[in-house]
Amino acid sequence: MENKEYTAKDFSSDQEVRWCPGCGDYSILKQVQSVMPLIGVPKENIVFVSGIGCSSRFPYYMETFGMHSIHGRATAIASGLKAARPDLSVWIITGDGDSLSIGGNHLIHLLRRNFDTNILLFNNQIYGLTKGQYSPTSEKGKKTKSTPMGSIDHPFNPLALCIGADATFVARSMDREPKHMREMLIRSNDHKGTSLLEIYQNCNVFNDGAFFGMTDKATKLNQTLFLENKRPLVFGENEHKGIRLDGFKPEIVSLNDFSLDDLWVHDESDRVKAGLLTRFFDIDFPRPFGVFYSKNKPTYEDALIKQIDEAVKDKGKGNLDDLIKGSNTWTIQ
């Protein structure tokens, strides 16, 4: 196939999409397909790797290379793939159970190693595919099939966890914000290193309305906060509210009482403040969307290739016969 100008359609495979009608996954699929033509990578050089879950069916619908692997291991598989093939654009599709329950360890190790891959974490705060048990991001007290009296586990704060694991790029978007999502997908792609994009995704069958307040017209503006780098944190109707810092303590203020200059100005390079933003969760604050943190750091695969190159430079390209022979031989006549 020629390296032509792609359209979103070129990224749609011939497989029928099989999510429940109304599932938030559809929107994410659509945005990803529409962003792919923009990243400037031939589609044969793109790989989608997923684990298991409703969300993890994703690769089947993308007309790229893809692997629907096993539960929790997409991150580890993608690590090997990227180490093997740094030339590829590698996308990891995972759910809140897949990445944070069974796959938690591979996720944090991928983040610390900083392979240049893009993780799309579909967070619906439930196990969809297994029909509705609570997940590590479900709120405490949640009644599900496995917790008829309410769950008693304190949930993870996924972005806080990822920052704790020294992630170099951490962002959040939502199924119902297609434009924002496309922007975040492009930012994820542009980041060299592991990008973690959490996407709030509504599971209308087992956890409908989990993000209702953030999508409903009536409440949305007060419950969401869209981050932009170097811009003050404002939200609410007509952006009339803002967030300022009193020491380390964020507080919501009215722009009637304070000016934009008084507000906390978002700085993507500040990990401490990014950490504070991830905690707008436990508390009664608007939920931030956007890039929380982004920082350049060497990638694992670059360092790996560098060592190989250096080894070749130092010792010459390996000679198999020398290796077989070793340093100590004798001859029997």
Next chain:
Amino acid sequence: MENKEYTAKDFSSDQEVRWCPGCGDYSILKQVQSVMPLIGVPKENIVFVSGIGCSSRFPYYMETFGMHSIHGRATAIASGLKAARPDLSVWIITGDGDSLSIGGNHLIHLLRRNFDTNILLFNNQIYGLTKGQYSPTSEKGKKTKSTPMGSIDHPFNPLALCIGADATFVARSMDREPKHMREMLIRSNDHKGTSLLEIYQNCNVFNDGAFFGMTDKATKLNQTLFLENKRPLVFGENEHKGIRLDGFKPEIVSLNDFSLDDLWVHDESDRVKAGLLTRFFDIDFPRPFGVFYSKNKPTYEDALIKQIDEAVKDKGKGNLDDLIKGSNTWTIQ
């Protein structure tokens, strides 16, 4: 055995201790044995659970109940034990490989669930038992058997990771600081919820001197910072240096130029500042020891028992025949 006054000796089993001569594990064993009599628990109610590694041989040397389990799973085993037996004092012994490499996921899940257990993480920044490969806490560039050209993985910051996982108690001590270690062990024990105590431990065979600067007379005072709650951060010879905050940025100051009142005052209940302290690691700061963060939060096992009690209250103690019968029966004559 009568519930008498114990001495450290009562906690020493009949098994010969088999670490390398000079290993930091000896000191930790000694401090634990000497602290046990102070926690006021009959020794038959104490359980030590470990994974695999040099450090994980620990339970064999304790005259309590104990399990030397499999690699990385001590945290998961202890979770089940504590859920089953909330009355027990449960101690988890683990190494940096055991807890942060293979066992990373169970560790963070234990922390979020907040079972009331005590984790002693022996961090020697190396795999001891398998004879010297780098670990997830080894510094980048480390030459080991598996990385003759130097490791290329960015290491975890264990305490930052644990705080990211919503740990409720996070502290650090060192093999060469017996008194401080005893204090930290007692604090860990006293905390209701999961206590994570990282202990720097010298592996004199495969990673000798990893913490040299923090133990050597000449450098120690400048490279260590002992935290005390509600006290300003001071360190150095004659405590003549301090740390103050310039906004979110910590800086080292001389007490010639600043007074104690100008300094950052340690507050164990402040998670954001605890996070900052864990980052005295990447940078050229003294390494903090002590309790970074401590916060009371309900434990998993209490919530579990509460649900059982409630279920009994609501539905009465389960009647097996009713259960077998179900709600829909018929009789064949």
Next chain:
Amino acid sequence: MTQETVEKVVIFFAGDSGDGIQLTGSQFTNTAALHGNDLSTFPDFPAEIRAPQGTLAGVSGFQISFGSTEIFTPGDECDVLVVMNVAALKANLKRLKTGGTIVVNSDGFDRRNLRLAGYENDENPLLDNSLTNFRVIEINVTKLTRECLLDVNLGVKEKDRCKNMFVLGFVYWMYNRSLDHTINFLTQKFKNKSDVLDANIRALKAGYNFANTCEISSSRFEVKPAKMTSGKYRNIMGNQATAIGLIAASKQSSLDLFYGSYPITPASDILHELSKHKNFGVRSFQAEDEIAAISACIGASFGGLFGVTATSGPGVALKGEAIGLAFMLELPLLIVNVQRGGPSTGLPTKTEQSDLLQAVYGRNGEAPVPVVSASTPSDCFESVMEACRIAIEHMTPVFFLSDGYIANGAEPWLYPHSKNLKKISVPMTKVNNSNYLPYKRDKKFVREWAIPGMPGLEHRVGGLEKENLTGNVSYDSSNHEFMVKTRAKKVDEIANYIPKQELDAGSKNAQVLVLAWGSTYGAIKTAVKELLNEGYSVAHAHLRYIHPFPKNLGSLIRKHDKILIPEINNGQLIKLIRDKYLVDAIPMNKIQGIPFEAREIKNRIIELHDGE
């Protein structure tokens, strides 16, 4: 209109996932049960959570076989197919026997539905003579339901949800059934929604009356009550029976149950069921993965509770290392595997028996673990109790194998009274045992158990080889051999504490022995019974205990000329049998994610019997 009496009927209800097919099926089941029929059922869920309405992928089904004779399977071919739309017809027509009846909601055959089901250009199976081999009863169910609810104060969507009751009413009439049970059920279910209750009952009665009056259906059938053992019955699904059996084992051993699990199809329902029964002291724990689940169970068992973990094949693959640890520690532990189609993720919603060798051999080192299996939904109760008994009385991890077919299938269960259940004795040491040695053994080679809280009995266990008696770490060569052999002997010894193998049917010198395990039971039972009636020399032995085998198994099987081993896999039990008894057993394998049909088994037996 005629009224015929028949012995046995197989009905398949099918419709869209949203059509309430499972409810319809279970109502019909309960009514049949109350009528005194023997029966067996199996639901057929779509693989997708909720595939688009009207498509083949979205079809949900429910099969019931009921009769006045003994019923062992949900049936091979169906007598009646009830379909709510054209996709349901297309997907399931193959199940219907020639001459069978199709009850059709013809409103589900409109252009949209036809297109969604993949019919192009106005094709319509109702119009193209493709159904001439069947008796087709077309009913405008949607229209009729709406009509009978005209004056009910509900939206169209809600009214349409009553379609299934209309159909159910119609089928009740066909089989001359009372509406009482379903009316009671609806009254209970909708006690706070009088409008909905009213609508459902109306639709039910309307369907019944429609059949009665319209004479569209010219015949009515009578299925007399079966001659079943007298006693009290309930209907039960396999996973339910497993869950209840676990609680019973907990009671009978006085060990509280700790259930650590990670959700996976088709095992999750055991977790769901158990988590409802906290008032039995059940501690259910949804772990972060399968390894954590079993590890937590090991911790709980170490603490003196009874740890049970359940999963399916891929989850078992993850637990292998921890099972080895439990085996070394010699603690009671149950691993339930509700098998599904493999390998890898395979066919998660389909049934298979392909994890047997994994259960027997899937660990490093010499780590034999007892394996117990269930043969029918209700058998899960007794067999899981047996698995628990072995785990606790013999201090060992034990595998309990069920599968998707048993797990979701249902049948009437002559349930026991708790006072008739076996007690399970726990080899707990005495509190003041001053001679306690953790790895001292009794005559069964079982070690004594001491748990935290017992003063003076502090000891350490672990996964390294241990010294005999003391349990201290030992690198001694001959101690290792001794311990490996002793642990194996302990497991072999269990053969002395389980029943001898008996024939389920047939005589001990029959020409052909059908030897099997697990969910193939019903189909084999049906086939062998029929063949015995027809005078064939055939017998059936069904294994509950697979490791160790019952002591007499070798002598039992050697009495037969030919041994046929049907399995829903590529041949696994047969490997164990051939290895152990050196008999040239004959495999019969089906690997289609679905159970054997009785007639398949029957035909194969006849082939073997009549020469070959």
Next chain:
Amino acid sequence: MTQETVEKVVIFFAGDSGDGIQLTGSQFTNTAALHGNDLSTFPDFPAEIRAPQGTLAGVSGFQISFGSTEIFTPGDECDVLVVMNVAALKANLKRLKTGGTIVVNSDGFDRRNLRLAGYENDENPLLDNSLTNFRVIEINVTKLTRECLLDVNLGVKEKDRCKNMFVLGFVYWMYNRSLDHTINFLTQKFKNKSDVLDANIRALKAGYNFANTCEISSSRFEVKPAKMTSGKYRNIMGNQATAIGLIAASKQSSLDLFYGSYPITPASDILHELSKHKNFGVRSFQAEDEIAAISACIGASFGGLFGVTATSGPGVALKGEAIGLAFMLELPLLIVNVQRGGPSTGLPTKTEQSDLLQAVYGRNGEAPVPVVSASTPSDCFESVMEACRIAIEHMTPVFFLSDGYIANGAEPWLYPHSKNLKKISVPMTKVNNSNYLPYKRDKKFVREWAIPGMPGLEHRVGGLEKENLTGNVSYDSSNHEFMVKTRAKKVDEIANYIPKQELDAGSKNAQVLVLAWGSTYGAIKTAVKELLNEGYSVAHAHLRYIHPFPKNLGSLIRKHDKILIPEINNGQLIKLIRDKYLVDAIPMNKIQGIPFEAREIKNRIIELHDGE
């Protein structure tokens, strides 16, 4: 003084872990090799990293068997025991044959050492007549070494580190060996430390001269060069040969090697070795655990490299699920298991063959994976290359089984030239294959491979059952059966692409056939050779390919009256053989963490041969 010529000698060097025993042993080995002897060696490490000096737990040993005949094992009984302290004597005396020689550093028998070794009350084995059955040569090694280094400018500790050279010099004299090789070695090793170099050479020579002059040792032995195939030799350990074989396979297939592993004894050395060879394009990746290691390999293989992961038993237990995935994906992948004592953590530093059934059956579902095994240290090279060849040419995960004994044992290797190595052909599709179907197969049933970067060949793979040819997800019943059988057939078909099984020794109608696999090779070879010389009717077949078996195996084994299967486990290969061929093979098992001795095998064969 006498000079005797002997055919074969077994020496065991033993001392504290700090005494440099392994170095001593390997120097003696290399010198013997250069002398033209055949030989075989095995190190015996303590289980602890560094147990306290002087204790039994701290003893390190090195066994070498060398001779003028063919040598297949490091030897059963030792002729000479060289001990640096009393603990070393106590721990290893049982290895010495009656009448054997003990070379003793008597300075290692002081009160402190005696106490540490567990002797009480001034007991001392040198003084209590307990060694009367042996010839004891006492030397004050410590004292003599210090004396010869009096004027060297080193501390006592450093001087004492030369003790091993003194002893080595002594033993060199006993066997009439040249010091040249060791002097060269030392010169290389200490090229920047002239003091240390000087001290070592002096001690070496002092030991030699001491023996020469003191006449403490009354006899000297000559072991002539062996008649070995002419050619170039090197000494090689199993793990080394495995690592080199992997690189060779990478070269021969032109696929870069991706090696993902998590450290575990005794497999780690492969990781260590490979990570030294980055200039061969080897990408070594130390993963966070075994699951991540194999997952990364699957990713790398998907990307078109060759993924290899190595571990030991407990690690394999963790990889089961991912192996199933690789099997479904049909990607090349090698899983190396360097087996150790099990079950669970077991005996990590000891050898065992108890993971065979895990390799064959340890996964969910029907997922047969080829299994290849190595029989000797040098055989690891060729057999691992064969395993790689199968993985790549047949697009499948493959198990390669080694064990602790082979991994750490060493022997001379008549190494090949790379141009004589088999090429491995990669079933990669053509770049512009417009008819590409990911699961279309060739006549071997092998699918064509397309990797990312190939335009137009984009496709998706996964662990769900796939449709034939397209690889799309398929829930179809008969497709599933077809795919399960096809995948099995593909693996069975490999039997057509491996050599037929041959007898290693003996004739094809011999009365007793010894059938075995893996590291039992040397002991069996020795035993059978001796028995053939003595006129017994015995033969030996040693399996490299265990799944599938070579095609002629059945007919080959059925020609023998009795089939003996010795294994370092509780009977695993025997299960496969009995199942497959229905022969009543006879097990012979040793589960002591140590290899068979040739004489054990010999005795058992004689028993079988002479009736029973």
